[in-house]
Amino acid sequence: MDGExxxxxxxxxxxxxxxxxxxxxxxxxxxxxAPLAQDAxxxxxxxxxxLVVTPVARLLVAGVxxxxxxxxxxxxxxxxxxxxxxxxxxxGFTR
Amino acid sequence: xxxxxxxxxxxFAGGLGAxxxxxxxxxxxxxxxxxxxxxxxxxxxxxxxxxxxxxxxxAANYVEHRLADVRLALTLEVATVSGALAGGFLAALVEPSLxxxxxxxxxxxxxxQLYLGRAxxxxxxxxGGEAVAVNVPLGMVxxxxxxxxxxxxxxxxxPLKIPLMNMGMKVPFKIATATSNLMIGVTAAAxxxxxxxxxxxxxxxxxxxxxxxxxxxxxxxxxxPRVPTPWLxxxxxxxxxxxxxxxxxxxxxxxxxxx
Numbered sequence: 244m245d246g247e248x249x250x251x252x253x254x255x256x257x258x259x260x261x262x263x264x265x266x267x268x269x270x271x272x273x274x275x276x277a278p279l280a281q282d283a284x285x286x287x288x289x290x291x292x293x294l295v296v297t298p299v300a301r302l303l304v305a306g307v308x309x310x311x312x313x314x315x316x317x318x319x320x321x322x323x324x325x326x327x328x329x330x331x332x333x334x335g336f337t338r
Numbered sequence: 339x340x341x342x343x344x345x346x347x348x349x350f351a352g353g354l355g356a357x358x359x360x361x362x363x364x365x366x367x368x369x370x371x372x373x374x375x376x377x378x379x380x381x382x383x384x385x386x387x388x389x390x391x392x393x394x395x396x397a398a399n400y401v402e403h404r405l406a407d408v409r410l411a412l413t414l415e416v417a418t419v420s421g422a423l424a425g426g427f428l429a430a431l432v433e434p435s436l437x438x439x440x441x442x443x444x445x446x447x448x449x450x451q452l453y454l455g456r457a458x459x460x461x462x463x464x465x466g467g468e469a470v471a472v473n474v475p476l477g478m479v480x481x482x483x484x485x486x487x488x489x490x491x492x493x494x495x496x497p498l499k500i501p502l503m504n505m506g507m508k509v510p511f512k513i514a515t516a517t518s519n520l521m522i523g524v525t526a527a528a529x530x531x532x533x534x535x536x537x538x539x540x541x542x543x544x545x546x547x548x549x550x551x552x553x554x555x556x557x558x559x560x561x562x563p564r565v566p567t568p569w570l571x572x573x574x575x576x577x578x579x580x581x582x583x584x585x586x587x588x589x590x591x592x593x594x595x596x597x
Contacts, residue, residue, distance in 0.1 A: 246408070247401050247402060247404060247408065248402060250401045250408060251397075251398045251399070251401045251402035252398075254394050254395075254397050254398035254401065255394075255398035257394050258391065258394035258395045258398060258552055258555075258556075261391070261394070261548070261552070262391075262395075262548070262549055262552040262553070265545045265546075265548045265549050265552075266549050268545055269341055269545055269546055269549065273341075284541075287541040287542065287544075287545050288541065290541075290545070290548070291387060291530070291534065291539065291541055291544075294387060294390045294391055294394065294527070294530075294548070295390065295527045295530050295531050295534070296527075297390070297394045297523070297527075298390060298393060298394065298523035298524045298526075298527045299524070299527060301397075301520075301523070301524075302412075302524060305408055305412060306412075309408070309409070309412075314409075317408075317409055317412045317413075320412040320413060320415070320416050321412055323416050324412065324415045324416055324419055324524065327416075327419040327420060327423060328419055328524065328525070328527075328528045330423065331419060331422060331423050331426070331528055
C-alpha cells in the first residue's frame with residue numbers, strides 16, 4: 244500500500260466511524276426509552292474523540308510513509324507539526 | 339425535526355466547504371447564530387468540529403486521487419502552526435482592529451483578482467495529480483502570516499492559504515482547495531481539543547451537524563473534480579468578499595465604537 248492510500252484509509256476510517264457514532268447517538272435518542280440517553284452520550288464522546296484523533300493519525304501516517312520512502316524532510320515536518328500542535332493546544336492559542 | 343434541519347445545514351456546509359477548501363465554519367457560525375439562535379460560544383466549537391469532519395471526509399478522496407498534495411500540505415502546515423503560535427503571543431501586544439481592517443482590504447483585492455482570473459493558472463485536474471509549487475519561500479512566509487492572522491482574528495486558514503497557493507505559488511486552483519482541505523483538519527482538531535478540555539464543546543447540538551457535514555463533504559469531494567474551475571473560483575471569490583467585509587466591519591466597529 245502506498246503512502247497516499249494509507250493516509251486516505253486513515254481519514255476515511257476515522258470519518259466513517261465518527262459519523263457512525265454520531266448517527267447511532269441520534270437514533271438512540273430518537274427511541275423514547277430514557278436509559279439509552281447515557282449510551283448516546285458515550286457514543287458522541289467517542290465520535291468526537293475519533294474525529295479529533297483522525298487528522299493527528301493522518302500526520303503520523305504521512306510522516307512514517309514518507310520516511311519509509313526516504314523523504315526524511317517531510318517526516319521531520321510531520322514531527323515538528325505534531326510538537327507545535329501539542330504546544331498550541333496546551334497553551335490554548337488555537338481557535 | 340431540529341435534528342433533520344441541522345443535518346441538512348451540515349450537508350450544505352460540508353459539501354460547499356469540501357469543494358472550496360474552506361471547511362464550512364464561515365457558513366456554519368452565521369447560520370447557527372443568526373438562523374438558529376445558538377449562542378456564539380457553542381456555535382464556534384461546533385463549527386470547528388465540523389471543519390475537522392469536512393477535512394476528514396473530503397481529504398480522503400482528495401489524497402487517494404492525488405488531488406491534495408501531501409508534501410505541500412506538510413510544508414505549509416509547519417509554517418502555519420508556527421505562525422498561529424506567534425499570533426497567540428502577539429495577541430496581547432497588538433491592536434487586532436487595525437489588522438482586521440487591513441486584512442479586509444487585502445481580501446477584497448484578492449477576491450477581485452481571483453474573480454477576474456488574473457495571474458493564476460486555470461488548470462483542471464492535472465494528469466497524475468502532481469503539481470509543482472513554485473515560490474515555496476513565499477508560501478512559507480505567507481503561511482506564517484496566515485497562521486498568525488488566524489490566531490489573532492479567528493479567521494480560518496483556507497480563505498487565506500488558497501489564494502496564497504494559487505496566486506503566489508502557482509498551484510492549480512483545485513489542487514490548492516484540496517490541499518487546503520487536508521491542512522485545515524489538523525489545526526481545527528487542535529482547536530477542538532482546546533475547547534473540549536475547557537468543557538465548551540456541546541456534542542449534543544453538534545452531532546446532527548457532524549453527520550450532515552460528513553455526508554456533504556464526501557459528496558462535495560466527489561463532485562469537485564467535475565465542477566469547472568472558473569465556477570469554483572467565482573464562488574470562492576464570493577466567500578472571500580464576505581470574509582473581507584466581515585474583517586472591515588470588525589476593524590471599523592472597533593476603531594469607531596458606538597457611543
